Amino acid sequence: MSETNGHSEKKRLTNPPKTVEIRITRREKIGAKQYTETFELPYRPNLNVISALMDIRKNPVTKDGKQTTPPVWDMNCLEQVCGICTMIIDGRVRQACSALVDDLLVASGSNAITLEPMTKFPNVRDLKVDRTPMFEHLTKVKAWIELDGSYSLGPGPHMSQEVQQERYAYSRCMTCGCCLEACPQYHEDNYIGPQAIAQARLFNMHPTGKITIDDRLEGLMDDDGITNCGNAQNCVQVCPMGIPLTRAIYETNRDITVNALFGWLRK
């Protein structure tokens, strides 16, 4: 008697397995060799990857009965808004908190889930990586508004709903790094990547931010700058917040061209 009224229900796990296998790519510390350990949990409904990891942590015994160390991973908000629990799950970069075990099993048609750390950042231990470079990139593009001071100076500039909504989309970036993981051009320091470009765009669009647009664009014109984008468009496909990253790259490129021309005319 379920009344679905024509709504297309997502594929559900109709015949859950008795157990779920979690294969974790592990590393003892930076520079150590990677290895894989497999754990087995009794299946229960409503598991996500985080709760599976919590179970393993409580009693870290592999499928073969070997006592091991608890896997290490980062987590905080568990609502897909802090970005910290990003890892590669069944080959796809995403947040572990919103990766539901049922969905993963339906998609893979197996009872196994693989967890790997992101590959574009230093791997601290197990599934934990160090994304400090992403924050440094924000400094490089001066992703902020220059204020005269934080004291009381009345309201900010008027802004249309359209501009506000466009800026809001960029402002939801949680620095998770999915875009950089998926980008074929991004390795270590050779390309600043879509995240920082989109954040520059966020402030370049603001009436006050526009005043210092040159400083921000300058940060994107070095050797690791925006010209390294190969237009693979992977970034926009993996962004969990649906941020129009390719649009940011396109519009920032345009700003750079216009500014270069304008700057040349000014000389």
Add this chain to the structure above:
Amino acid sequence: MASKGLKIAVVGGGLAGLAATMKIAEAGHDVDLLSIVPVKRSHSVCAQGGINGAVNTKGEGDSPWKHFDDTVYGGDFLVNQPPVKAMCEMAPEIIYLFDRMGVPFSRTKEGLLDFRRFGGTLHHRTAFAGASTGQQLLYALDEQVRKFEAEDKVKKYEGWEMLSLVMDDYQVCRGLVAMNLQTLELKAFQADAVIMATGGPGMIWGKSTNSQVCTGSAISACYQQGAKYANGEFIQVHPTSIPGEDKLRLMSESARGEGGRVWVPKNPGDTRKPQDIPTGERWYFLEEKYPAYGNLVPRDIATREIFQVCLDGMGIGGDNQVYLDLTHIPAETLTRKLGAILEIYEMFVGDDPRYVPMRIFPGVHYSMGGMWVDFEQRTNIPGLFGAGECDYSIHGANRLGANSLVSCVYGGFVAAPSAIDYAKNVERKNTETNGIFDAELRRQQEINDNLIKQTGSENQYKIHEEMGKVMTDNVTVVRYNDRLQATDDKLVELLDRCKHISINDSNLWATQAVPHARQLQNMLQLARVVTLGALNRNESRGAHFKPDFPERDDENFLKTTIAEFSEESPILSYEAVDISLLEPRKRDYSSGKSKAAAVNDKKDAAKIVVQGNEEKPEGVSRESITEKEGENIREGETFNEEKN
């Protein structure tokens, strides 16, 4: 770094900590900013609804005084009034400042800031950035602080957890000791003043709406070193959260506003899918017990009833879950009115609430209590300050929605100049070089070493689960003195069992087991403060409800609970509340009248309702408009209050 400036340590990089950091750096002084996670990933990102400030752009005659009155009344008068008034007066400036920083606040057609209505008030007072206001405000401060970081005014220590204060022989705070979470290296941070901004203690309850870092551990450490902790027993529990295996996520009250019905199977052992259980075999307990209000009884009542049903074993399958059912409403209507919050449910639970009843349960959400501070955010320890959810000063016995963000920023903005003022004027005794930092480092290293060496049969994660369960069962919604006493006995037992934990990680590099074991003991100490504060408060006020003492008792309990640490047991005392501005009156949102009748009692209210009606499409009732404003709001909204 500049040598002539002061050095202030800020612990916690959420909204309050970043607000303080920005103000200190702007004043030309140096900041060491410590945070467990990169500051941009702090718990403030979870706040969604908005930030309150009586900017009065809607022609409603709103004012900071009305904001102040709503906040004190909503907090059941258990709050010193002067700082609340100061916050409400600063609130419009705070919103404008964030506007200037580039926060993408939602806009009106004219291009001005838009405001929406929120719980506990009749005015459009809440500025919002889509459905993620906390995230947006945090990012704005993160950006400003990054600018000061680039100028070397701020040094961030991300991935560091504070373990203890460093106190001199005169019991003055001179800095702190923190642990690098990657290397377990300990480091002493010397500071002219220390500001705590570490948020709430939700992890004490095991699962809550809080983030994983919200253990209250650092504040507990301060408490154990002599800081007073105030009103610990006041914990806000939201009636409808989404139970998860890993945490509780909030489900906005607007779901019930749109007609959502709460029920459980009459037979708790019923294994059928909810859709397959006939109406006659469902128990709509709120509608049965409260025929007039039904599912829209005030939040505290809804929370208490759901909680009781589950305690009585009547939850779904005997578990702590009840159904919140929207499936009788056309899917198209639900998408239009509740889309955003239903998506969150679908993303995390995997069920589409338009077709499958949601499973919900009340969830611990916010601590009104916290470290005691005076009107300048000073704790009782000289040199130690507090700001944000970790201090107790603003919300009394119950917090209104959208007041948390403003209180965080206010706290930071007051703590910063207060700390600077202190540091400039303090007269130092000759204790600089007598080894207090080394001594504290040694003490903390010993605790770590002993923990790593110690062997026994106890598992720290299981002890945490036991603490969470006993606290959730007995120290949340409905409180009985015998159970509170039993809970404290259990907490003492768990503290003892902590001595027999074996750290189950032989690899100490970036281990999470050692920090967690330390947090666990601190959480247990703070849990005792909450529990015993509740045990000794024999009245019902705000979020604190005792069936054996169902009334508010101003004569005996219009007092702040103060807890001070002793090895034996927290020492409780009481402090008068400053009620110099508003005379306490009975807090009564539930006179039993229909919503419309109650609203019409107030001229102001009627006026606003008319304005609301002008804007809405025809054929939509006032109730649904009121609730519609709750769409996308997940943080602390209290619609029940505004409607009665």
